[in-house]
Amino acid sequence: xxxxxxxxxxxxxxxxxxxxxxxxxxxxxxxGDRLIEGAIxxxxxxxxxxxxxxxVTNNATKSRKSYKGKFDALGVEAHVDEIYGSAxxxxxxxxxxxxxxxxxxxxxxxxxxxxxxxADEGVSFIGGTDPADATLQPFSLSDFxxxxxxxxxxxxxxxxxxxxxxxxxxxxxxxxxxCHFLATNEDSTYPAGDGLLxxxxxxxxxxxxxxxxxPVAIGKPAKTMLDCIQAKVHYDPARTIMVGDRLxxxxxxxQNGGLAxxxxxxxxxxxxxxTGPNASSIVPDYVTSSIGDLRTVGQ
Amino acid sequence: xxxxxxxxxxxxxxxxxxxxxxxxxxxxxxxGDRLIEGAIxxxxxxxxxxxxxxxVTNNATKSRKSYKGKFDALGVEAHVDEIYGSAxxxxxxxxxxxxxxxxxxxxxxxxxxxxxxxADEGVSFIGGTDPADATLQPFSLSDFxxxxxxxxxxxxxxxxxxxxxxxxxxxxxxxxxxCHFLATNEDSTYPAGDGLLxxxxxxxxxxxxxxxxxPVAIGKPAKTMLDCIQAKVHYDPARTIMVGDRLxxxxxxxQNGGLAxxxxxxxxxxxxxxTGPNASSIVPDYVTSSIGDLRTVGQ
Numbered sequence: 001x002x003x004x005x006x007x008x009x010x011x012x013x014x015x016x017x018x019x020x021x022x023x024x025x026x027x028x029x030x031x032g033d034r035l036i037e038g039a040i041x042x043x044x045x046x047x048x049x050x051x052x053x054x055x056v057t058n059n060a061t062k063s064r065k066s067y068k069g070k071f072d073a074l075g076v077e078a079h080v081d082e083i084y085g086s087a088x089x090x091x092x093x094x095x096x097x098x099x100x101x102x103x104x105x106x107x108x109x110x111x112x113x114x115x116x117x118x119a120d121e122g123v124s125f126i127g128g129t130d131p132a133d134a135t136l137q138p139f140s141l142s143d144f145x146x147x148x149x150x151x152x153x154x155x156x157x158x159x160x161x162x163x164x165x166x167x168x169x170x171x172x173x174x175x176x177x178x179c180h181f182l183a184t185n186e187d188s189t190y191p192a193g194d195g196l197l198x199x200x201x202x203x204x205x206x207x208x209x210x211x212x213x214x215p216v217a218i219g220k221p222a223k224t225m226l227d228c229i230q231a232k233v234h235y236d237p238a239r240t241i242m243v244g245d246r247l248x249x250x251x252x253x254x255q256n257g258g259l260a261x262x263x264x265x266x267x268x269x270x271x272x273x274x275t276g277p278n279a280s281s282i283v284p285d286y287v288t289s290s291i292g293d294l295r296t297v298g299q
Numbered sequence: 300x301x302x303x304x305x306x307x308x309x310x311x312x313x314x315x316x317x318x319x320x321x322x323x324x325x326x327x328x329x330x331g332d333r334l335i336e337g338a339i340x341x342x343x344x345x346x347x348x349x350x351x352x353x354x355v356t357n358n359a360t361k362s363r364k365s366y367k368g369k370f371d372a373l374g375v376e377a378h379v380d381e382i383y384g385s386a387x388x389x390x391x392x393x394x395x396x397x398x399x400x401x402x403x404x405x406x407x408x409x410x411x412x413x414x415x416x417x418a419d420e421g422v423s424f425i426g427g428t429d430p431a432d433a434t435l436q437p438f439s440l441s442d443f444x445x446x447x448x449x450x451x452x453x454x455x456x457x458x459x460x461x462x463x464x465x466x467x468x469x470x471x472x473x474x475x476x477x478c479h480f481l482a483t484n485e486d487s488t489y490p491a492g493d494g495l496l497x498x499x500x501x502x503x504x505x506x507x508x509x510x511x512x513x514p515v516a517i518g519k520p521a522k523t524m525l526d527c528i529q530a531k532v533h534y535d536p537a538r539t540i541m542v543g544d545r546l547x548x549x550x551x552x553x554q555n556g557g558l559a560x561x562x563x564x565x566x567x568x569x570x571x572x573x574t575g576p577n578a579s580s581i582v583p584d585y586v587t588s589s590i591g592d593l594r595t596v597g598q
Contacts, residue, residue, distance in 0.1 A: 134435055138458040141494045159437040159462040166460075167496050170488075174495070188509045189469075195440045196473070197466050198509040205508035206501035210487045 002263070002274065005288040008296040014286065015045075015297055018260060020052040020240040022229075024220075025070075026059070027245035027267020028291055032193020035074050036266050038292020043076065045297060052235060053082055056242070058219035058249060060087040060156030060184035060200055063116035081232075086184035086200075086219030089228040090154050091117035093218055096231070098180055104151035107172050109165050109203060110184065114156045126150070127165060134160060139167040150176055155204035155215060156184035166206050173211055181207070185219030187249060191267060220244075221252035243291065245269055247282040255282070262286040301562070301573065304587040307595040313585065314344075314596055317559060319351040319539040321528075323519075324369075325358065326544035326566020327590055331492020334373050335565050337591025342375065344596060351534060352381055355541070357518035357548060359386040359455030359483035359499055362415035380531075385483035385499075385518030388527040389453050390416035392517055395530070397479055403450035406471050408464050408502060409483065413455045425449070426464060433459060438466040449475055454503035454514060455483035465505050472510055480506070484518025486548060490566060519543075520551035542590065544568055546581040554581070561585040 005011060023029060029039040046053055055078060059067065064083040071078035087110070094100050100123060108114055108128035115128045126147065127133055150172045158165070172179050187199035204215055218224045229235075241260040244250020245267025254261035263269060263284035273280050274287060288294070304310060322328060328338045345352055354377060358366065363382040370377035386409070393399050399422060407413055407427035414427045425446065426432055449471045457464070471478050486498035503514055517523045528534075540559040543549020544566025553560035562568060562583035572579050573586060587593070 136433055136435065136459040136461060139496065141491050141496065160435040161460075161462050161465075162435060163458040163460050163497070166501065170497050171494070188511065192440050195470070197438065197440065198462070198469050198505050202465065202505035202509040205504040206497050208508075209504035210497040210501040212487065 002284050002287045005286055005293065011294050012297045014241070014262070015049060015051075015294070018051070018239055018241040020054065020235040021046055022054045022056045022240065022242045022254070022259070024242075024244035024246065024250045025055055025057045026191055028243055028264055029076060030074055031191060031266070033074070034193070035076070036291055038290065038295045040076055042291050042294045045294065047077070052233070054229065054233065055083045056220065056225065056229070056253075057084070058086045058185035058187055058200065060085060060090070060114055060219070061111040061159075062087070062113035063120070064088050065116065066113055084225065084229050085113070085117075086225065087114040087117045087156055089225045090114070090156070090182055090184045090218045091121040091123060092228050092231070093182070093224055094118070094123050094152060094154070095121040097224075098152065100151050100180075104149050105147070106152045106154055107150045107169055108154055109161065109169055110154065110156035110158050111160070114154065114184065127168065129160070133165050133168070134162070135164050136162055137164070139164045141167070141171075144168065144171065146171055146175055148176060150179060152180035152182060153207070154182045154184065155200070155207065157190065157200040158203050161203050169207055170210055173207065181211070181213065181215040183215035183217045185249075186217045187219075220249040221256055223256050225253065226257040247273065247280050247284070251282050251284045260285045262288065264288060264291050266290045301583050301586045304585055304592065310593050310596045313540070313561070314348060314350075314593070317350070317538050317540040319353065319534040320345055321353045321355045321539065321541045321553070321558070323541075323543035323545070323549045324354055324356045325490055327542055327563055328375060329373055330490065330565070332373075333492070334375070335590055337589065337594045339375055341590050341593045344593065346376070351532070353528065353532070354382045355519065355524065355528070355552075356383070357385045357484035357486055357499070359384060359389070359413055359518070360410040360458075361386070361412035362419070363387050364415065365412055383524065383528050384412070384416070385524065386413040386416045386455055388524045389413070389455070389481055389483045389517045390420040390422060391527045391530070392481065392523055393417070393422050393451060393453070394420040396523075397451065399450050399479075403448050404446070405451045405453055406449045406468055407453055408460065408468055409453065409455035409457050410459070413453065413483065426467065428459070432463050432467070433461070434463050435461055436463070438463045440466070440470075443467065443470065445470055445474055447475060449478060451479035451481060452506070453481045453483065454499070454506065456489065456499040457502050460502050468506055469509055472506065480510070480512065480514040482514035482516045484548070485516045486518075519548040520555055522555050524552065525556040546572065546579045546583070550581050550583045559584045561587065563587060563590050565589045
């Protein structure tokens with residue numbers, strides 16, 4: 001059962017107990033372009049107390065650099081090396097785990113952030129935002145030249161998804177032997193400020209369905225994301241807490257990595273999903289209404 | 300175990316045994332724009348022997364009228380009332396089974412054929428080929444006006460699929476109470492003449508994934524398609540045979556409807572899928588290499 005936090009002493013004890021604080025962003029620190037009340041003050045308290053802060057997001061549409069721009073615009077202090085996005089983790093996975101040979105390339109279903117992270121990791125790619133693939137015309141297989149050097153397809157959220165991209169990815173995955181199939185994350189939906197829209201998992205779903213096989217998923221809750229963080233920063237899992245708004249990504253991610261978990265109710269998860277007869281089987285260690293609640297500890 | 304047909308007497312016996320012949324088209328009568336050798340002669344033999352012929356296709360991109368154009372172009376005799384497509388069956392299902400009220404409408408993910416069949420059944424619709432939805436720009440939820448009269452979303456193969464269509468459909472299915480979710484068919488792929496491309500099932504897959512629920516599927520192997528045929532023509536299931544190239548659509552469809560089944564090997568299904576240790580659990584009554592084999596019976 002989760003501990004429901006409410007008293008100042010409980011928040012104070014939480015701060016004492018954990019040195020590393022991993023935060024999901026959307027639904028925890030902000031909603032679209034609106035800050036969650038108190039988020040800035042809480043992050044500031046953590047920094048004053050010399051806590052290690054990491055931002056762990058499944059957002060694959062932005063590179064870390066451009067995602068920092070989001071923090072800047074909202075007035076939230078953040079540093080690029082504190083930000084771990086699923087596009088970055090996917091690029092690291094391709095360069096360091098798969099070790100895609102230098103003469104091979106990736107076919108991208110995704111946006112600029114995915115391309116930037118691949119470029120930063122020195123991974124060649126095609127597709128993505130290439131205007132040649134930005135079409136709503138029917139796809140002609142007889143006009144298509146299969147590139148035999150495509151050794152992986154990576155799928156992230158792509159709001160310019162179309163049949164040409166899906167068809168090309170399908171050709172590479174069925175005709176290039178050993179072609180890897182990766183998804184930055186499997187979120188079914190994402191919070192768009194004023195509601196939910198289909199998430200990255202919905203973008204890879206057509207390929208998953210047509211192929212009859214699942215991609216390797218990189219983002220939360222997959223352990224791959226934590227492996228990527230572990231390769232870059234030192235932290236003690238026993239003194240680390242993951243703060244998130246989503247049970248099947250954030251909280252499960254923390255649990256998969258042996259971290260403590262704090263659920264906030266400012267995002268996807270509602271009270272009904274954690275209490276009562278239909279409660280989820282994923283149970284966070286702690287629950288609080290909002291990250292802003294931690295302000296009670298004072299500076 | 301299937302009966303493997305080869306002798307003229309076996310084909311002759313088959314013709315004696317069945318009065319109604321239901322044909323899948325792509326992979327059975329033609330491949331894309333190329334006729335299967337002997338298909339025209341065999342259909343002609345069946346007509347001379349006064350057999351009832353029905354063409355049962357999951358193709359939802361064409362209305363029956365425009366699908367007849369395909370037969371005409373290939374020189375194959377066919378009549379509109381012999382053609383049953385999944386777009387037509389979906390339209391009939393909406394008008395006759397769901398009985399969508401006249402003040403309600405359908406949001407279409409699909410092509411012109413789907414729209415034509417809905418119009419013919421007197422069903423109002425939006426979406427589809429509307430140029431307003433033909434965009435690769437990001438979808439803005441705040442600019443979207445939810446139409447409360449949308450009572451169903453129907454998904455067919457749509458080679459102009461994009462994020463705007465998926466997002467609108469997702470809004471209707473999550474925000475309009477009781478909104479029906481239909482798929483013309485669930486084919487994972489379709490034969491595009493020179494290879495496979497993602498099929499209609501891949502087009503509804505993002506919604507299926509984002510919603511966490513499955514659509515009502517209309518086309519083969521669903522019984523819905525046969526219900527639609529039954530409502531229009533008389534046939535005796537005991538003297539009816541379904542001829543197809545795909546085990547999990549055509550053959551399963553025939554079996555679900557209590558019909559005999561004949562598999563041809565000119566399409567999706569290979570020899571390895573019906574024999575040996577990895578054979579499918581879907582076993583047709585009869586197997587022959589090609590529909591053209593039936594020519595041996597002579598005129």
